[in-house]
Amino acid sequence: MKVCSYQSVFKRIVSQRKDFKVEEKLDNGIVKKQISFTYPIEDGKICCEDIIEYDDEYYRVKEAPENERSGTIVAIQDTDSLSGHPIQNLRGTGMTILQYANIALQNTGWVYKNVSANTVDIRNITEDNTNSMKMLEKIAEVFWVEIEFRTKEKRVLFYNRVGGRIKIPRFIKGFNLKSLDVKTDTYDFYTRIIPYGKDRLTIESVNDGKNYLNNMKYTSTVRTAIWEDTNYTDAVQLKNMAEKKLGELAKPKITYTAQIFDVASISEEYADFAFGIGDEADIIEPDMEIMARERIVRIARYPDNPEKNTVEFSNRNISFSDMQKKLLAASDSISNVTNGKVVISSKVDGLQGTVQVAASEAVQAAVNSAAPNFLSSGRAPSADKWQTARYLEGVGVDGTVNRHHYVTCSTSGGTKAKAASLAGFALLTGARVVVLFSNANTASNPTLNISSTGAKPIYYRNSAIPANYIQAGTVLELVYSGSYWRVIGDLAQYQADELKTENSTLKAEHDALAVRITPVVLYSSTLSASALNTWVYASIPSLKDWKEVRMWLEVGDADCRYNTLTREHTQICVSGYANANYNGMVRASCDFTNTRIGLMVRSMAGWNFSNIRIIRVEGLVKV
Known part of the structure; x- marks a missing residue:
């Protein structure tokens, strides 16, 4: 750990520290990190605004209290070059997240990388007297993305959702979960929701004349929330989304705080138990009858x-x-979206007059252009065809026929080159198609050719879509980026199939774990050794019926606790250390095949052999 001054001049290495803590939290879409520790003053003071380099990150000291002997520091990720970079006036119209990112990071020395955020959606953002950091926070708010910082690289990462390991980490009591505290509250709790869409659209027409939905699973008390999202123009879709949101709001908020044992940091054997901020994880605590994924x-x-x-x-x-604040921000930023223009000015004096003049000139030009098409009475004549055809998201429109973006692809699953036909289609950047795939794709790196305009790769989350991600009957919305087709949104069906498989596994584990609540006593005598490095055994015939047990092992009075053994992990090594005069090391085993338990004392000081013993074995999971 290296300390530098705010001018980046090296000061010293931190060689002594106490209560060193590294914290990460997900706060309204922003991943925030900080470190803290106590150090001896005699090693050299650490001051506010000093820079600490730790684990490939730069942290800036923000708190530095001290007394006669020691000092304590709290340092946060060093993003001062972002919060200290002013942007006086921003007027962004119809722009994507990456366009706004370029503006936010311009002349800061920072760069960005899009990991999984949607780069197709466009928004309007208007900000006065802001800075680069606040603009990034605004981006997270209106685009509903999550952001992480790499301060040493000066890199900003954009995610649809931080975390999300393919292998769900698990925290299991008796293994890597030491204790669990559960906090439940209903401060932010609602049982009724009244949803509104665009132009005050309601759900009465699709909800038996009622403009609200109820969810009384937890309580019959009526608590009403009003939710408005102008993105919705269809009552059915509005109702479906309102049901989902109410399903989350109509249950108490539950927060789990766990003391854990990070086994993945100790051995590669437990790599599946690695975890990070934003990951979903399974919590399994049989004694509290808790099995949850949060x-x-x-x-x-x-x-x-x-x-x-x-x-x-x-x-x-x-x-x-x-959530409502974010929805309204996103909604406001979508309203009146036009064509990707931005105005950044350092001054607004006279702006209104300039805009009024420009608007007046634009209106006059439009009137002059349209004048030949008006009758003397002032009425506009009807028109069956546009003078010039235009392409809307890749489909030619001239007003004479109805057009759509929906096609069916019947190419066989094993064929890499997928093809479909769409009337009036042109392969332009921003072109959009909605494709029904009749067959499940089993080919690697598939391509799509619409109306013989050229085979282009299908991309999902910045890489070629893997085989088996497209199932039979899947409907995908795709947009052409200029080089390849990009999937819009998430592949819900494949993920649902994966989750179904995972849930089946979890159910089986839940059924198996049910017996943990009332363990079965298999052995209640005493097994102790009489010599060093010599195994002693006790027979337990019923072991053949179990695949997981727990064993109460005592190493003097230094280590007395249950240890879990399974058919995959049949032996443990335990050290008990009271002090230099009283300590010992033992090995214990559970031989499920030969139905016996074993004990061997490797070393011992101070205690007698009778002080090192197995006194109880209980069955947890049956075969």
């Missing part, structure tokens, strides 16, 4: 004392008020 929203790591590590999970990523 998102990790906060992590506190103690690199010098990993046994103190904690993880916080939540079933609610955002409060209703914050």
